[in-house]
Amino acid sequence: MFLFAENSEQAKELLPIYMLTAGADFHQPPARRPNGAALHQILFVDRGAVRVRCDKGEFLLEQGSAAFMKKGYPIFYERVSDESRTGWISFDGKGVEPLLRYFNAEPFSFQSDAPLKELRRTCTKAVEHKAPSELLSRLAYDLVITYFQSLSAENKSSALCAAKAYIEERYRDDLSVSDMAAAAGISSSLLYRLFRTEQGCTPVEYLRGVRLGQAKRLLLEAPQLPISQIAVACGFADTAYFCKVFRDREHATPNGYRKQYMA
Secondary structure, three states: OEEEOOOOHHHHHHOOOEEEEEEEEEOOOOEEEOOOOOOEEEEEEEEOEEEEEEOOEEEEEEOOEEEEEOOOOOEEEEEOOOOOEEEEEEEEOOOHHHHHHHOOOOOEEEEEOHHHHHHHHHHHHHHHOOOOHHHHHHHHHHHHHHHHHHHHHHHHHHHHHHHHHHHHHHOOOOOOHHHHHHHHOOOHHHHHHHHHHHHOOOHHHHHHHHHHHHHHHHHHHOOOOOHHHHHHHOOOOOHHHHHHHHHHHHOOOHHHHHHHHHO
């Protein structure tokens, strides 16, 4: 299904965002656009999968994915099989660029379309029933905002998981916050905010917690190991500092903890 919205030239001039076309369950032919599309669009993979190539690399968008493609951005995409179907919303307007700058939007991005499903369906029906331009403008605005807000949340969750995995793998090393942020692909300040918001601690406090968790495990599983070796094995270069941190957290010395739980 391919639908055109009935937008007057006056509406395009006055409205900050206007929706021009919408589609659903479309048998996607190869789209080769060396000069990009004439309109911004959010593409939906309704069935099967779509392969996308651009200067960021090659990506396989599976069923349930949504992708933003900025107008004028060189891109190529095609269905992976005959069963593949796509849908889309195309839009433009003088209000789009400020929104993209606000969200620091890349010219191409993708995510799960779960947060967009109902809104996308509403947009398509509105175009199908030739809704007024003002309503289409509001729906397009809502769709763009929802897409980038959910993309931001998804990226933050992914970055936090990457940082935590890096810490849990490299806790023995002398890690800095900048090391953790680089592993997550974000800035140190954003990493700090994510840990404070999602974990209730700083990245350094999280690292310390991981190290202490490993130390507690070794204290009980390797009773033959001296405290100094456990300290080094868990990323504490100084045994005295390890004992202080352990006592502050567990209200017992490492030896006292070992005796208490191995008695």
